[in-house]
Amino acid sequence: MLRFFISRLLQGMIVIVAVIVVTFLMLKKAPGSPYDKERGTSAVAREKLDQLYGLDKPAHVQLWMHLQKYAWLDPGPSDRYKGKSVVEIIADSFPVSAAFGLPALLIAIGLGVPLGALAALKPGSLEDRAAMLFATLGICAPSLVLGPVIAMVFGLELGWFNASGWYDSGDWVLPAATLGIIYAAYVARLTRGGLRETLAKDFIRTARAKGASEGAVVFRHAFKLACLPLLNFLGPAAAGLLTGSFVIEIVFQIPGLGQHLVSAAVNRDYALASATAAFYAAMIVGFNLVVDVVQALLNPRIGFHES
Amino acid sequence: MSAISETPWQGAWRRLISRPGSVVSLLFLAGLVVLCVAGPWFWPYSESVQDLERAASPPSWSHWLGTDPLGRDLAVRVLKGGQMSLLVGLVATLVAVVIGVSYGLVSGMAWRWLDAFMMRIVDILYAFPFMVFVILLTVMFERKLWLLFAAIGAVEWLTMARVIRGQVLALKKLEFITAARAYGATTGQILMKHLLPNVAGVIVIYASLTIPGVMLLEATLSFLGLGVQPPNASWGVLISEGAASMQAYPWLLIGPAVFFSATLLALNTLGDALRDALDPKSMTE
DSSP states (O other): OHHHHHHHHHHHHHHHHHHHHHHHHHHHHSSSOTTTTSTTOOHHHHHHHHHHTTTTSOHHHHHHHHHHHHHTTOOOBOSSSTTOBHHHHHHHHHHHHHHHHHHHHHHHHHHHHHHHHHHHHSTTSHHHHHHHHHHHHHHHSOHHHHHHHHIIIIIIISOSSOSSOSOSTTTTHHHHHHHHHHHHHHHHHHHHHHHHHHHTSHHHHHHHHTTOOHHHIIIIIIHHHHTHHHHHHHHHHHHHHHTOOHHHHHHTTOOSHHHHHHHHHHTTOHHHHHHHHHHHHHHHHHHHHHHHHHHHHHOTTTTTOOO | OOOTTOOHHHHHHHHHHTSHHHHHHHHHHHHHHHHHHHHHHHOSSOTTOOOGGGTTOOSOSSSTTOBOTTOOBHHHHHHHHHHHHHHHHHHHHHHHHHHHHHHHHHHHHSOHHHHHHHHHHHHHHHTSOHHHHHHHHHHHSOOOHHHHHHHHHHHHTHHHHHHHHHHHHHHTTSHHHHHHHHTTOOHHHIIIIIIHHHHHHHHHHHHHHHHHHHHHHHHHHHHTTSSSOTTSOOHHHHHHHHHHTTTTOTHHHHHHHHHHHHHHHHHHHHHHHHHHHHOGGGOOO
């Protein structure tokens, strides 16, 4: 168990370091610099700035300094918003993204799992067809379609919520509903597939033969195994939902992490862009680690082996 | 029921067209491609001509999908945008398939340590926040179209590589590969002559499921203003423009959104049907 955990942790660390290095190299190669927009920077001042930020040193020394800063969790000040550190910016915007991402995750699971289970237990029935129609719609109406439509209907036409912005206490509802419905569609598909495959297995027949009730068969025996593919999906999905969806934050004009990344890239705010990338990577790695452990606990056959 | 002399591909085709859903999807997609490629030539309006007297008019007999605030016919812009979206979908999928299949074949045939190493790289790349990288790439460098293809293709090959490698591992234990080896076939010959034809079905399945994913990624990037740049149009660009003015001119959002969603639906339906048709074992229904 411990060995499995450590090997996974190590692999996760490699991912995070790789992300930091690749972003660093990419931003180094990119044309332009954060000082481009400041006019009248004299040659002397540029030299001073370069010295201050270590930009006069060879690339590998810069990379090493860069990694050291991240090792101390202090990537430094933003290149764009003077006087703000990137840690402050992330700390300000991450809770905003999580405030609609977490309810979206709960909607996705709370809506998707029962729908998928219902469909799997009554294959070919009206319930099955209705649930799968919903799942198909979720796949065909991605956030860039569903988001504006929901904003138009519930925000502009009915006027129940603000169509955009982040001012009132109810502003999380529409973005959370949009994301929740889309992810619920995927969750329902995965639940249905996993449960139907599991219910056809021999140990389920044995459980039924022993006289276990239908509820016990489904929830005590089948569900543990059936939710493995779902868990695989939920790890990265949870990381993505909590850190905010780029499209949803643009549609509903929410000052979350996703919007910050897009604007950091556009503004050539290198410090903020690479710190955000590293933060995203850390979230994905963290959730994948949780999923790996939960999966191994649920299914003894997967076990805590290294590969 | 089935003819004795039927090849596997003929059987797959028969199973495919026995489903009404996949026939409708096929016809829809074929019609869409013809309409998008040839349509703009015959259309009474051009996508760059402005008719300011009829600017921002709702759908009518003369402009089926209405016009935008600059007086451009929306229908012809949707067709032009469809050209771009379908082109990105096909080319980026091709990039993903070539990378994924080559990587999977090599990994599956290579020495065990190399295979383990290559698959570890795939594991690591799976955990990369790819949307972040694609955003950085498209912003940092000039927004060239080929870069968009390459960036999207480079993101979408991972699943393909895993699946192909799994197939190769299963196939290379079978007798006909041993026989080919005994006859003195080189690894390259085995790859090209014996393994590739046997994984062709899987490649078709995953390629067909990759196309809608790629088109969605392109639309998302264009929606964020990072993909196809105006005045060029793609469905993502049009949906983004429509979303920006949906309060005043809702038809600008509805037209392109309906086309985009219908195409995704058709592609997904066809992909699922292909999976069942090419791999009868997986058919649980």
